[in-house]
Amino acid sequence: MMLNALVEEATHLKEADMARHVIDATKEVFSTMIMMDLDANFPLSESVNTFHCSISGMVGMAGTYTGILAIHCPQSFALKVTSNMLGMEVEEVGEDVTDALGEIANMLGGYVKMVLSKGGMDINLSIPTVISGEEYTINAMSDSDCVLVPFTHNEDSFLVSLKLRKE
Amino acid sequence: MANILIVDDSSTMRKIISRSLRQAGLAVDDIFEAGDGIEGLSVLGEKSVDLILSDINMPNMDGLEFIKQVRANGNNVPIVMITTEGGEDIIKEAIASGASASIKKPFTPDQLNEKLGGML
Numbered sequence: 001m002m003l004n005a006l007v008e009e010a011t012h013l014k015e016a017d018m019a020r021h022v023i024d025a026t027k028e029v030f031s032t033m034i035m036m037d038l039d040a041n042f043p044l045s046e047s048v049n050t051f052h053c054s055i056s057g058m059v060g061m062a063g064t065y066t067g068i069l070a071i072h073c074p075q076s077f078a079l080k081v082t083s084n085m086l087g088m089e090v091e092e093v094g095e096d097v098t099d100a101l102g103e104i105a106n107m108l109g110g111y112v113k114m115v116l117s118k119g120g121m122d123i124n125l126s127i128p129t130v131i132s133g134e135e136y137t138i139n140a141m142s143d144s145d146c147v148l149v150p151f152t153h154n155e156d157s158f159l160v161s162l163k164l165r166k167e
Numbered sequence: 168m169a170n171i172l173i174v175d176d177s178s179t180m181r182k183i184i185s186r187s188l189r190q191a192g193l194a195v196d197d198i199f200e201a202g203d204g205i206e207g208l209s210v211l212g213e214k215s216v217d218l219i220l221s222d223i224n225m226p227n228m229d230g231l232e233f234i235k236q237v238r239a240n241g242n243n244v245p246i247v248m249i250t251t252e253g254g255e256d257i258i259k260e261a262i263a264s265g266a267s268a269s270i271k272k273p274f275t276p277d278q279l280n281e282k283l284g285g286m287l
Contacts, residue, residue, distance in 0.1 A: 086182055099178050110250070113252075119254050125251070127225075
C-alpha cells in the first residue's frame with residue numbers, strides 16, 4: 001500500500017505525511033467528541049478488505065481528488081464509541097451506531113478535504129454511507145492507492161483508510 | 168433565554184450540539200431539531216427561534232441553500248454554521264449568503280461558548 005504517485009506529486013505529501021494527517025484528524029475527533037485517547041500504529045503492511053462483525057462508515061470525495069475515507073471497527077467497539085458520543089449506554093447496533101459512525105467518517109473526511117482542497121469548493125464530500133455485518137468485503141479503486149492506519153484504544157482496535165486519486 | 172434550532176442530518180451530532188449548549192452554560196430555553204434544510208424551514212414556519220446552528224453538507228437541502236431560503240423569507244435570525252466544511256471559499260459563501268459565523272467540527276463546549284456567548 002502506498003499513496004498514489006500523482007497524489008504525491010500534486011500535494012507534495014508522501015504516504016507518511018498523509019498518514020500523519022489521518023492520525024491527527026482521528027485523534028482530534030476521538031479526543032474531542034468521543035472522549036477517547038488513541039494510539040496509532042502506522043504503517044500497516046497488508047491491505048484489509050474483509051471485515052468480521054464490524055461496521056464501516058465511509059464518505060466519498062469527488063472533484064480535483066477522488067477518494068473514500070473510511071473507518072472500520074468491530075461492532076463491540078462501535079457500541080462503546082456511540083455510547084461515549086451520546087452520553088448514554090447503547091447496547092445494540094442500530095440507528096444510533098450507524099449515524100455515529102457516519103458522522104465520524106464525515107468529520108474525518110472534512111479534515112482530509114481541508115488538507116487537499118485550496119478553498120473547499122474544488123472537492124465535494126458525499127453524504128456518509130455505513131455498512132455492517134457478520135462478514136463483508138469492501139472493494140473500491142485500487143488497493144495500492146491507499147493509506148491505512150490502525151488505531152488502538154485500550155484492548156480495542158480499528159482502522160481508518162484513505163483511498164485517493166488525482167483527477 | 169433563547170430558543171435554538173439545530174439543523175444537521177446526523178441525529179448524533181444534533182444530540183452532541185444540544186448537550187454541548189447546555190454544558191457550555193449558555194442561556195438556552197427550547198432546542199428544536201431538523202434533519203435538513205427543508206425540515207429547518209418547516210420548523211421556522213411554526214416556532215420562534217433566536218439562533219440557528221446549521222450543518223452545510225446535508226441531503227435534500229444543504230446548509231448554503233437553507234441560509235438563502237431563510238433570508239429570502241425575510242428572517243434575520245443569526246445563523247452559525249457548524250460544519251466539517253471549513254474551506255475558506257465555502258465559509259465566504261456562507262457568510263455572503265447570510266451566515267453570521269462558523270464553528271468547525273469537532274468542537275468543544277468551550278469553543279461553542281466562545282463563539283455563541285455574545286449572541287445569546
